[in-house]
Amino acid sequence: MRTFLTTILLVAMLSPTTTFAKDFGQGVTLAEETAISSIIDHPENYVGKKVKVSGLVIDVCSTRGCWVYLAGDRDFEKIRIKVTDGEIVFPMEARGKKATVEGVVESMELTREEVIRRRKHHAEETGTSFDPATVTSGETILRIRGLGAAIPGL
Amino acid sequence: MKWRRWNYLLHRDIGFLCIGLTLLYAISGVAVNHISQWNPSYRVERIETNIGPVLGDPADAGTVRMILARLNEQGKLESSYRPDRKSLQLFVEGRSIMVDLASGHVVHDRAIPRPGLREMNFLHLNHPKKAWTWFADLYAVALAFLAISGLFMIRRKTLRRGLVLTGVGIVLPLFFLIVYL
Known part of the structure; x- marks a missing residue:
């Protein structure tokens, strides 16, 4: 029994130690x-293609960790990285850290009702207020379907 | 030693080994089952305050220092972002501080990990990947062994009850499949 317990302890100690993994999903492979x-500026050149982007994580889905917003390289710009629920879960601690993300660029045409539904859902997730009257038309959403990410410093 | 004796010994000892993990998966299971109603790993604390209008250039380090001083913020500034011309978002040790420059209204967001639950969910949802994946697989195999070996522990005296309860355990998920699938 003593040998058995010592073996288990050794295996546990030698296994890779992890707090919150800094690599997510498939990791980052593109050069x-x-x-x-x-x-x-030019979504038509990227939609459907796999890209690697990096930027400051400015917001994280507070319920499932299923999306993050990355700040753009210009002021006032950001892009949403959506990942499959459970496959990648971004921790809240990622906020304020620089992330490199790989994924496929997607463009979605939304009707006004869909925009309202999405913003209402986002407001509920982030605990902010939202007035549906501020949405006057449908819009095109640009996002990246995240496949992998690396966030140093986590 | 007879096979029944081996079955009993393995069932008992593997059962002991599985107690910790079963409790972990059970507690975390309930927590993540209700993920649409709450964040099972974090509690988000939001504090709103007002520091008065910020007149300086938000891109200037002096302005940022002034904002942090007005907030009496002692933590280390990690980064900042301009969501739009009217606001500035500061990140201090994992916390988000959103400042409306004109009004001075500040929304301070802090994600506080739920002690114990975050760690259990981390393992349950297999965030570590790597060796934990194999360990969790091993646990699943152990659970399957416990279920099957348990069947062979049914004695003649309790055979009827054992079969009925085992049947109920199999029929219940089938019932939900018929209703919801």
């Missing part, structure tokens, strides 16, 4: 980085 501003 070339794409500027977020470039994706925002």
Whole structure:
């Protein structure tokens, strides 16, 4: 019994130690980085393609960790990184850290009702207020379907 | 030694080994089952305050220092972001401080980990990946062994009750499948 318990203890000690992993999902493999501003300015060049972007994590889904917003390389710009629930879970501690994310650029045409529904849901998640009257038309949403990420310093 | 004796000994000792993990998965299971109603790993604390209008250039380090001083913030500034011309977002040790420059209204967000639950969810949802994946697989195999070996521990005296309860345990998930699938 003593040998058995010692073996278990050794295996546990030698296993890779992790607090919150700084690599998520498939990790980051692409060599070339794409500027977020470039994706925002010319989405037609990137939709459906896999890109690597980096930026400051300015917000994290507070319920499931299923999305983050990355700040763009220009002022007042950001892009949403959406990941499959459970596959990648971003911890709240990622806020304020620089992240490198890899994923496929997506463009979604939303009706006014869909925009209202999404913003209402986002407001509920972030605990902020939202007035549906501020939405006057549908819009095109640009986002990255995140496949992997690396966040140093976590 | 007879196989029944081996079955009993393995069931008992593997059962002991599984107690800790079963409790971990059970507690975390309830917590993450209700993920649509709450964040099972963090509690988000939001404090709103007002520091008065911020007149300086938000891109200037002096202005940022002044904001932090007005907030009496002692933590280390990690980074900042301009969501729009009217606001400035500061990150101090994992906390978010959103400042409306004109009004001085500040929303201070802090994610506080739920002690114990965050760690249990971390393991339950297999965030560590790596060796934990294999360990969790091993635990699943152990649970399957406990279930099957338990069947062979049914004695003649309790055979009827054992079969009925085992049947109920199998039929219940099938019932929910029929209703919801």
